[in-house]
Amino acid sequence: MITHVGWAIFVVSAVTAAIRALPILFLAQRNFPILVRNWLVFIPPAILSAIIASEVIQRDQTTSFGLSVGILATAVSLIVCAVTKSLFAAVAVSIIAYFIFQNL
């Protein structure tokens, strides 16, 4: 175990704070050119889908019929959210679906 836990917490927090704050502190006043604005439009779908894919492929659990539990639960959550348009439903269903598929 590391000896100076307090210092370690301070350093990692400061590094993360800098990463979070610098873009907004230095870029907020700038008028981005159309190229950058059009690029930023695609940041949310790109980063959200990359995070989902990354989270799902890290889970190697499969059902008894050999399908990925993570992919199945993601698909169910996606369908439910598309139909209900509810974030709450997507989250709740993902937990239930993951539990059910784990035991199939």
Add this chain to the structure above:
Amino acid sequence: MSEETVESPFMHFRQGVIACIPTLLGYWPVGFACGAIGVASGFSIYQIGSLAIFLYTGAAQFLFYSMATTGSSILQIAIAVAFINLRYLLINTYMAQFFRHANLFEKLVGSLIMTDETFGVASQYARRHNDRLPFAWLLGLNLTAWLNWIMSSIAGALLASALPNWLKDSLSFSLVGMFVGLLVLAFQDSRTRILDLIVIIIAIAIVILSQGHISNNITVIGATLIAATIGMTLLMTTARGKR
């Protein structure tokens, strides 16, 4: 009710708090697990609470516990945490456009407690409100998420031993459910759906193809940069074609 009352900062703040509620179902299990792992790794409740308050990012907290217990130096941990949190450079570069008229305090508060999840909710709100994002609304959203993260981490540290493993495993998947929900809702509100779909497919394909070759955090950033650049290029080409 007058229009002035409807648009008051307090109303915006309250709406931000309400907008955060669906995401809490995702925050609690992960925060809980984070606190529980902290205890299992030998950290005190004060240290777990401090990490939840100041570091405030699940992935980096898990990494911190792992590296700090396996003899890594502070510098090594700091570099690893910086890498794992690089996505905030992209997220807050996107968010910067909504802070054009904000003062220093608003910029600091707005940026320091921004997370992947609140970013997803906020970007969706901005799309629905002509690219406007009131600071009070964002504060309500971010503050609710932050406080719940702290509470869930501490609850996890206190009650970890009471939950069975199968339940912890299912609950941890809620984070994926939340990102799926945010993506679907953003897609449904989008003005560039076909291009969004192309961007989503490319980002997922890059992550899958890179698996096992590059670390996951770098892959997520690389996939985002490449997919967004392709989306932007297609958008510019399409717009030029229409002219």
